[in-house]
Amino acid sequence: MTLLSIPLLTLPSYSPPHRPRNFIADVRVCSNEPPSPDNDFRQLLPPNALRRKNDPSWRGGFSLAVDLGASRTGLALGKGFVSRPLTVLDLRGQKLELRLLDIADRQEVDEFIIGLPRSRDGKETPQSNKVRSIAGRLAVQAAERGWRVYLQDEHGTSIEALDYMIDLGLKRSARQGRIDAYAAIMVLERYFSTLGHGTELVLPKQSALREKLISASLQDFDFVPEEDIET
Secondary structure: OOEEOOOOOOEEOOOOOOOOOOOOOOOEEEOOOOOOOOOOHHHHOOOHHHHHHHOOOOOOOEEEEEEEOOOOEEEEEEOOOEEEEEEEEOOOHHHHHHHHHHHHHHOOEEEEEEEEOEOOOOOEOHHHHHHHHHHHHHHHHHHHOOOEEEEEEOOOHHHHHHHHHHHOOOOHHHHOOOHHHHHHHHHHHHHHHOOOOOOEEEOOOOHHHHHHHHHHHOOOOOOOOOOOOOO
16 A cells, blocks of 8 residues: 655635525535435535535534546545645555545544546546546445545646646645645635535435435534544
8 A cells, every 4th residue: 555645735725705604505416316305415414615604613524635536546634724735645446445434534534525527618528437436436435434425526626736836836846746635635625615516415325324424414523633644
């Protein structure tokens, strides 16, 4: 198992656009079952970005952004104030999914924000299908722990990440191997800046797992994440 070590830098959070307190985000639901009029998961399972805006007293867990690259996976952690690059994983398949769950547990995460590739005209790409497949498998395992999985449009985040790293003054040699984690920051900041608008909730088909998600959403804990990831 290989981890690429990167510095933990803080990124000033973006200022989200003003939304009224009763604003309901456009959160779509992804599942293989027909929608139930009695079970509107968009309201039962709001993303942290929206919930924290509507209820400032609610603490909740951290959001883990996942940028699934062709060969590496970048991670970033945030709670809406500042986001930081966490690490870059050089893993595939089940090993990657298990590592994501392990990191989420240690960092007090209760939701995954997975970047969904789209083309310039907003259409999904062949890579989108791969990301959806991974997100679907992860959603089942995450639901066992009461954690949610959302998909967030990531178009353009790699370019944004590169521009940001250049603005930080990082040389090309320093940028190599880190851009995936910084792209994950951009996914996370886009999610927070829009209060989760347009995200897609990935639900497991099993009703028992859905009930776990709903039950977990009713609880609130004062999470404190670990500062470092062991390599």
